Amino acid sequence: MxxxxxxxxxxxxxxxxxxxxxxxxxxxxxxxxxxxxxxxxxxxxxxxxxxxxxxxxxxxxxxxxNPKVLKCEYAVRGEIVTLAQKLQQELQEKPGSHPFDDIIYCNIGNPQSLGQQPITFFREVLALCDHPAILDKSETQGLFSADSIERAYQIVDQIPGRATGAYSHSQGIKGLRDTIAAGIETRDGFPANSDDIFLTDGASPAVHMMMQLLIRSENDGIFCPIPQYPLYSASIALHGGTLVPYYLDEATGWGLEVSDLKEQLEKARSQGTNVRALVVINPGNPTGQVLSEDNQQAIVEFCRQEGLVLLADEVYQENVYVPDKQFHSFKKVARAMGYGENDIPLVSFQSVSKGYYGECGKRGGYMEVTGFSPEIREQIYKVASVNLCSNISGQILASLVMSPPKVGDESYESYSAEKDGILSSMARRAKTIEEALNSLEGVTCNRTEGAMYLFPSIQLPQKAIEAAEAVHTAPDTFYCRNLLNATGIVAVPGSGFGQVPGTWHFRCTILPQEDKIPAIVDRLTEFHKGFMDQYRD
Amino acid sequence: MxxxxxxxxxxxxxxxxxxxxxxxxxxxxxxxxxxxxxxxxxxxxxxxxxxxxxxxxxxxxxxxxNPKVLKCEYAVRGEIVTLAQKLQQELQEKPGSHPFDDIIYCNIGNPQSLGQQPITFFREVLALCDHPAILDKSETQGLFSADSIERAYQIVDQIPGRATGAYSHSQGIKGLRDTIAAGIETRDGFPANSDDIFLTDGASPAVHMMMQLLIRSENDGIFCPIPQYPLYSASIALHGGTLVPYYLDEATGWGLEVSDLKEQLEKARSQGTNVRALVVINPGNPTGQVLSEDNQQAIVEFCRQEGLVLLADEVYQENVYVPDKQFHSFKKVARAMGYGENDIPLVSFQSVSKGYYGECGKRGGYMEVTGFSPEIREQIYKVASVNLCSNISGQILASLVMSPPKVGDESYESYSAEKDGILSSMARRAKTIEEALNSLEGVTCNRTEGAMYLFPSIQLPQKAIEAAEAVHTAPDTFYCRNLLNATGIVAVPGSGFGQVPGTWHFRCTILPQEDKIPAIVDRLTEFHKGFMDQYRD
Known part of the structure; x- marks a missing residue:
């Protein structure tokens, strides 16, 4: 670094x-x-x-x-992205200075930055809540759908004193939490309680909050999948804990083996690490798998038997692309196993940044916190209070994504068309890029069942590895840097997420707009052929 | 606790x-x-x-x-507020169950929760940026001012790809940072650089970020005024550092004596504490003083001589109520002293939650970071990146408060009327409550020169102190609890902010709407008389 x-x-x-x-x-x-x-x-x-x-x-x-800050790394905005920003500036200042016209940012799940349009209904409601003074104006009815106006009235009325510019309750506005809890109940078929909801500025601060509660020193370990989303490694580093890895099995479509979990746990414990929680990302980031129900049950049981807090990153719950897989929340799985509130401490993270909405800039999200004693919840509440509250627009949006228009609402048809258009296009894009990657020499790529990413494995020739070493660079970073310099495509080296030692990967989002995909595939294919020709052993 | x-x-x-x-x-x-x-x-x-x-x-x-979490306290949302919420619920469920009809939350600087209306221009721009699809509709011109439409166009055009729902640059949208830097230049008469601006979800996360960088262990100390805003003590506790106090002198209007700073610094150093930074809150919270320029110069010089980072909480920069005082940013003071970028590390915190706008729920703010080496700034950038970016509405609002309508803009008159109305009313309210407090037996209260608070000293009778001890409560908490139970007024005990041992205070905002002030003064006066009669020695 x-x-x-x-x-x-x-x-x-x-x-x-x-x-x-x-x-x-x-x-x-x-x-x-x-x-x-x-x-x-x-x-x-x-x-x-x-x-x-x-x-x-x-x-x-x-x-x-603070050495913890130095230790922290965050690859999705790291070296390759810095280089991309530099190239972009050069292209602006001197068009034609590189063999491509634009930078294609496939480094981060940021759909709207690549042209995805926001869901109209959500934005209508947000705009009306930002300026409730226009709610009863006649022109408003010409500009906004009837159900967005109605929803905005409902929301503004849920805010004490209709004060949309006030700090809310530290967990978020009660009425919005009620709506979210109702949305969770509808999704899961099990009760949810608005007292369990903590609204946050996206999922990241919620993850930090839990790490802050759990980590006392480097002797405290947090179980994380490898590959993992680097928020986890970064947050664990910032809080001074130890990341205890468990490997997802690429050969079985990034499956999670409980036997591996047990082995890693024993190993960590024998080294004196007190493993406190298990992070599971479902659908997977960067790996794109959707866990089977069996697998989820095994994870719940493992956490319960071993006394681990289950931290379930479920921000891609709306992003499932294959008919043979379905999203189940870990809370639903645990409850269906008969485990109740007092049996397993479980935190589910959700965000408005992902799904079909992709409202990254709104920084909305929540965590549903169950299975903690009142004295611990009091501490979570206190930590939430120190930052006063999350932003109200993000809170409102979090309630909207958990309670979108319903059949019969004026916006329902356009909402459904927008949603289905985005999700079906994502599925097609995932498939197209996956097939293209699998056609490349030395590249294998599991299918993207969910989330927003592909994480192909590249068998790099020894010569390429040596060339990378000669410039003191990890081989996958070397590949990504060459890819960027040749094509303008920004991918993140697998080493930023973790990978089985000796294997090399990169993460690439499926988010460029569909009309750009053929050109991206062509550029990528051409680059890869050239790279392999140059370095083939 | x-x-x-x-x-x-x-x-x-x-x-x-x-x-x-x-x-x-x-x-x-x-x-x-x-x-x-x-x-x-x-x-x-x-x-x-x-x-x-x-x-x-x-x-x-x-x-x-994590014991650091246990150690952290946050009084402005602490015990008294919890009691207030309970009473409020009881009033809702059983009207007439208490000797007052409503709870008056004077615990926190949350103006809109008490009826302050948002500034129309700001909300117009926010609504338009939330739903840019209506920008070119004819009805929009009937609903929004011409300059709000123009400003929204400008802002949307500053966002790469006009993607208002995308994650921004980790420091915030470049065009908005340019606007903020220009606003700082106008305010200070010294250059400001958009590369120095980090947009944040309110000022609190910015403060946490700096504490995270500075604090390695409990041997690292942060100088804080006493009384202080409990965000600082909470953040220092969460990051495992040591709060090194310096006392503001109540007798001289909460003056800051550099001789006291030096003494406290020596004391801390002799105890092995490595003091790394000095927090100064100007205008003061909870104390309401506005520092004199002389005083600010002495602080700058002290930090420079002693090698301290100067953390300047300047979120109340628009809240100055007395003609003989003026806000000067610490950066302006340092630059006017001839100290440049390389001479003093200085962080200025600003927020959209305070000022005349009081947009607490939007969670917008920024820190201007100067005087750090590129390698340290790189680390700040990395920590900002881990949370991706602050919310875009808050970013936009931060740019608006630093660049409000100007003479000639369509909104200028209404904007000015709203702003002046709020600030002059705040000044009157501060004066009225201050006078009322000073008329009470055993109470003395410095004038509120700025910010949003009064912090009166109460000389409690020995009998009251004994009665508090009998119920294992701090005497100022005992007073505030009695005040709440008798009147519904929520104030925060001085012990939450720190005070000279043996003195007792409470913090009370000046934010209830003006028409409610006479009744509040009556209730407070009546309560205080009764309390003193009950406990007079």
């Missing part, structure tokens, strides 16, 4: 207007024109001449920074 | 629908009706009979929770 930091630092220095010499001049100028007196301290021992050196007075350096 | 937890726990148990017996029944019912098979594990060693005990399988208890 040092290289990454050094590169980025150079970029920062280059783009900063505050180079030390220009700064000094500007300050001289500004201090003359300022209305503030600048007498008393300029005569002190700190003269202008001491200002030219870089940050010599800065008490903070890499050596004195 | 144990009592608090216990009380809250009882409430949680009472309000939860998941009492263990009803849960068991519900699960039996539900597991029959579920479509999921529940065969394989019900026959295991975990039978239903083991489910009735409370959370016996929960691996998480107070004893095994």
């Amino acid at each position: 040092r290289r990454f930091v050094a590169n980025k630092a150079k970029t920062l220095i280059k783009t900063s207007v505050f180079s030390s010499s220009s700064l000094q001049n500007r300050n001289k100028f500004q201090s003359c024109s300022s209305s503030l007196t600048s007498s008393r301290f300029l005569g002190s021992s700190y003269s202008f001449s001491s200002m030219v050196d870089d940050y010599k007075h800065t008490p903070l350096s890499r050596d004195t920074l | 144990r009592r608090f937890v216990a009380n809250k726990a009882k409430t949680l148990i009472k309000t939860s629908v998941f009492s263990s017996s009803s849960l068991q029944n519900r699960n039996k019912f539900q597991s029959c009706s579920s479509s999921l098979t529940s065969s394989r594990f019900l026959g295991s060693s975990y039978s239903f009979s083991s489910m009735v005990d409370d959370y016996k399988h929960t691996p998480l208890s107070r004893d095994t929770l």
